[in-house]
Amino acid sequence: MIHFENVTKVYPTQKRAALENVSIDVEKGEFVFLVGPSGSGKSTFLRLVLKEEKPTKGRVHVAGKDLARLSNWKVPHLRRRIGCVFQDFRLLPNKNVFENVAFALEVIGKPRRFIRKVVPEVVELVGLEGKSNRMPDELSGGEQQRVAIARAFVNRPQILLADEPTGNIDPATSIGIMKVLDRINRTGTTVVMATHDAAIVDSMRKRVIELEEGVVVRDQTRGVYGQAY
Ligand SMILES: Nc1ncnc2c1ncn2[C@@H]1O[C@H](COP(=O)(O)OP(=O)(O)OP(=O)(O)O)[C@@H](O)[C@H]1O
Numbered sequence: 063m064i065h066f067e068n069v070t071k072v073y074p075t076q077k078r079a080a081l082e083n084v085s086i087d088v089e090k091g092e093f094v095f096l097v098g099p100s101g102s103g104k105s106t107f108l109r110l111v112l113k114e115e116k117p118t119k120g121r122v123h124v125a126g127k128d129l130a131r132l133s134n135w136k137v138p139h140l141r142r143r144i145g146c147v148f149q150d151f152r153l154l155p156n157k158n159v160f161e162n163v164a165f166a167l168e169v170i171g172k173p174r175r176f177i178r179k180v181v182p183e184v185v186e187l188v189g190l191e192g193k194s195n196r197m198p199d200e201l202s203g204g205e206q207q208r209v210a211i212a213r214a215f216v217n218r219p220q221i222l223l224a225d226e227p228t229g230n231i232d233p234a235t236s237i238g239i240m241k242v243l244d245r246i247n248r249t250g251t252t253v254v255m256a257t258h259d260a261a262i263v264d265s266m267r268k269r270v271i272e273l274e275e276g277v278v279v280r281d282q283t284r285g286v287y288g289q290a291y
Contacts (some may be wrong), residue, residue: 063252064088064111069120071106071276080106082276083120088254090220093247095263096256097287098273101243104256107273108223111254112144113137125220142170145214145222145251146219149229151206153198153213158283159185160194170217188212188242204235208242215246222246224255228262236262260287 064086071081072210081103086096109115111176113129122129125143127180132140153162160181167177185194188208198206207227214222224243228236240262247253257263262284263270271278 063090067121069117072118079276093253093268095270102273103276127194136219143220145219147214147227151210151224166213184212184216203231221252228259263287
């Protein structure tokens with residue numbers, strides 16, 4: 063689903079590579095944690111998957127497409143297949159839960175009848191049934207993140223990228239967020255989550271890819287946050 067082949071990324075203003083000769087395969091339906099210290103290249107990896115950045119060297123394939131050969135006008139189509147969740151929720155403050163989730167479908171031209179059917183399903187999937195009319199400022203941080211996940215998933219993307227999704231959420235609430243991501247993964251969606259949250263990584267026992275200064279230093283199935291040896 064995501065295939066990196068000897069990918070190096072050097073930002074124009076930087077001497078050191080943000081990613082250095084990275085080769086990674088993420089299969090359809092996998093759940094992968096991307097860990098590593100600040101500045102190790104996790105966000106750069108996610109940006110390359112979205113074609114927000116281009117590799118300096120090497121190849122990136124996403125959902126069977128070689129991104130170097132994907133013309134610019136097809137990039138929005140690629141991004142529709144990829145849901146994104148961030149640390150800072152990024153909800154529209156003047157829209158309620160239903161409208162925030164519905165907006166993701168409105169902008170890609172889905173019919174109103176379809177939106178009215180699928181939005182409540184996804185709101186329920188993330189555990190927010192009964193809260194569709196709440197405004198973001200009437201929700202806890204954990205609930206706001208659930209809305210952001212619902213919005214990212216409502217179009218049933220093949221891939222869900224999450225950059226520090228529990229970064230602004232307390233540990234107990236984070237467990238609920240991880241249950242939602244796990245549920246989404248079980249529908250067949252590939253999930254890649256960048257995180258510093260050791261407790262979460264240790265409790266989930268999923269594949270762990272560790273970056274250090276842009277280099278993959280560990281790739282472990284059913285891994286933990288720190289070195290397991
Ligand atoms: N747009 C940019 N221009 C120049 N350098 C950048 C840019 N984005 C990231 N970098 C550099 O690339 C390296 C990797 O950064 P990246 O954001 O991918 O790390 P990260 O692992 O996601 O860090 P964090 O955990 O703090 O989010 C860092 O040295 C960073 O300073």
